[in-house]
Amino acid sequence: MAKRCTFSAKPRTWMAAFILMSALIPSSLKAQAGGEAPVRYLESQKVWVLTTRRSSYVMGVNAQNDLQTLYWGGRLESDHDIGSAHLQPSHASFDSPQTMTNMEYPGWGGMYYNEPCAKVTLADGDRDLVLKYDSYRINGNELEIRLKDIQYNLTVSLNYRVYPAEDVIRKQAVIENHTPQTVTVESAQAGVWTVPPGEGYRLTYLTGRWAGETQVIQEPVNPGKKVLESRRGNTSHQLNPWFAIDQTGEDGPATEQHGRVWFGALGWSGNWKLVVEDTPSAHQVRVTGGYNDFDFSWPLKPGQSLETPPFYGGYSGAGFGRASRLMHRLERNRILPDHAHPRLRPVLYNSWEATEFNVNEAGQKELAAKAAKLGVELFVMDDGWFGARNNDHAGLGDWTVNPRKFPNGLKPLIDYVNGLGMKFGLWFEPEMVNPDSNLYRRHPDWVMNFPGRPRTEARNQLVLNMARDDVREYVFNALDQVLAHNNIRYIKWDMNRHFAEPGWPEAPVAEQKEIWVKYVNNVYNIMDRLRARYPELEIESCSGGGGRLDLGVLKRVDEVWTSDNTEAFDRLRIQEGFSFAYAPKIMSAWVTDVPNLNRRSTPLKFRFLVAMQGSLGIGANLDRWTEAEMSQAASLVAYYKSVRAAVQMGNLYRLLSPRRGGVTANEYVSADGRQAVLFAFRHSQQLLRPAPTLYLEGLDDRAMYRIRPLDDKLAESQREVSGAYLRRHGLNFRLGGDYDSTSVTLERED
Ligand code: DGJ
DSSP states (O other), X not given: OOOOBOTTSOHHHXXXXXXXXXXXXXXXXXXXXXXXXXXXXXXXXXEEEEEOSSEEEEEEXXXXXXXXXXXXXXXXXXXXXXXXXXXXXXXXXXXXXXXHSOBSSOXXXXXXXXXXXXXXXXXXXXXXXXXXXEEEEEETTEEEEEEEESSSSEXXXXXXXXXXXXXXXXXXXXXXEOSSSOEEEEEEEEEEEEOOSOSOEEEEEEEOOTTSOOEEEEEEOOSEEEEEEOOSSSSOSSEEEEEEEEEOBTTBXXXXXXXXXXXXXXXXXXXXXXXXXXXXXXXXXXEEEEEOOTTOOEEEOTTOEEEOOOEEEEEESBHHHHHHHHHHHHIIIIISTTTTSOXXXXXXXXXXXXXXXXXXXXXXXXXXXXXXXXXXXXXXXXXXXXXXOSSTTBOTTOOSBXXXXXXXXXXXXXXXXXXXXXXXXXXXXXXXXXXXXXXXXXXXXXXXXXXXXXXOOBTTBEEBOTTSHHHHXXXXXHHHHHHHHSOOOEEEEOOOOOOOSOOOTTSXXXXXXXXXXXXXXXXXHHHHHHHHHOTTOEEEEOBTBBSSOSTTGGGTOSEEEOBSOOOHHHHHHHXXXXXXXXXXXXXXXXXXXXXXXXXXXXXXXXXXXXXXXXXXXXXSOGGGOOHHHHHHHHHHHHHHHHHHHHHHHSXXXXXXXXXXXXXXXXXXXOTTSSEEEEEEEEEEOOTTOOOOOBOOOSSOTTSEEEEEESSSOBOOOOSEEEHHHHHHTOBOBOOOSEEXXXXXXXXXXX
């Protein structure tokens, strides 16, 4: 551990500490940061410089001891270019210098009017929190800066971690009460990301609903605040905790390939909040994020602390495409459970759309046999296998195998599935209970509730109060029992409703609002413990589709169910939005039967090619598929396997957006650059209108590529072309009619 430094330290002590710090920085990190140590303190300017491969983040301490954000953007190459911090003057008595200055972690106190990062009330009634710089410590790619209130021994540790290769920095704050009285925290934000002063900023974010998640919205940032949040207990389908800000320059707004894009995402699966603010006084755009302060209150007794979720932020000088690729790299290399040794996602079959609750040993075996013939590697039995679960009215909470459906337990089915060469996965909805269940009859007090008030049901179920440790232990043990006795390698962890009446009557009144945070921490706790006990176990995060998708849960799960809407044309938009923030590897995408939820019918090939752009699954009723469909599906699964490393681990280039025209196209280039795969979809053709040329990206101009078309849609006759040709001339396809689709792979020749 590097020693903590304060400015009062004698220069020689300081130098010694600096030498120690430098020694702690592995050379691999320096290389990733382009030769610079990822975290440096420049004493002459009193600034900290966080350096990634292509970006810099600079903070400094001014003469008043405020910690200021000085810069976030493209990499600064010379320390001489970096100035020091100073308060901006205010021009009127209506604005304070603090309000006009970019504060790195402002408390609500003094004369401060922008969105604060922390707000507290002390037991003696004092609500004024003015945080000043106290000390810092550098350890490799980590920096801790400690702030302290001007009067009370109330501190905030700001923890930074630099991810040089991903051009991302993580912020997280820990509020610590060293006073002798209780301090109630009313807002605890991880931090604020401040973009350079300027005009013409635009916000991109992801919104949606059940069956229509991750829709991309872009709008100008205007003075005032735009709040993106969840008050529903989980991440939510409605808004996702990710943002991007770009700036309209001389060439217009940022595009997929060009322009400055600042982006960020919270790692939290509970109530969260992002405040995108253009401060009216200073006209400064900033994004504050952390726990949602709505219905939030967290008493800290003397000696206690509260840690915020992590807030990741990154910079791309090459448009949204690179911004997404950096997020994908961050998730694959730093966040996901397998980040140290990334694995390819298996091709999955899920029984839900085929059987719904009507599962039994014979029926599942029949489906499994067919799935195996298609090349499926993981067979997942969905809802309906436990308790009295014949529909959604009963059984949730009773995690014992239904003896009528599986008289000999799950073992015969699992053995059969394993015998076919597939792993076995099982559905759970651990946080829920049906009132018609043994669990609820035994423990009606285990659901969140306000005594004497209604308990509002949704999908005939109530939410267990997972904040309670006894409930957490019940759920952990229930899952553990099933896993201990069966060879289960995959859990689909579902959550089919949001909170209502979030009461916790057994807790002291002052602590009852902690339910929002403790609930999530206990869900995380169960996932972490299960993974530790069963190292081969993988988890899918599902919340009626993509309701729990964020960098917090992604530390614990291997993939996410993108949407209950599996209709392929709708999926193009849902998947595009998903890909802005989340890696294709995480994006679970099934081929299902048609007509689907919205009564649209698309060809089997179209459905497969759409689903192949993520982690491919099949959710159709295979009992109804013809021989011809089975054989087409088998060859498409084989095709997917031949390109999935590029799709799942490579770099995504969104060539044509489904939001813009009649053709969608995406290209994935493998991490080593040896393979690229292109998917193109024509939604509906106007008579005789050709499909647009597709210009490829991410290839080496001078290299030659062998083209392997999936079908006869490629207009070009040559089968070997240069990277320059693919980039400049592009490829043309005979895509016509409705819902036509194609794919080609390009293999580098040398
Ligand atoms: C909602 C999920 O999104 C579906 O895939 C399925 O698992 C059902 N729940 C089961 O009840």
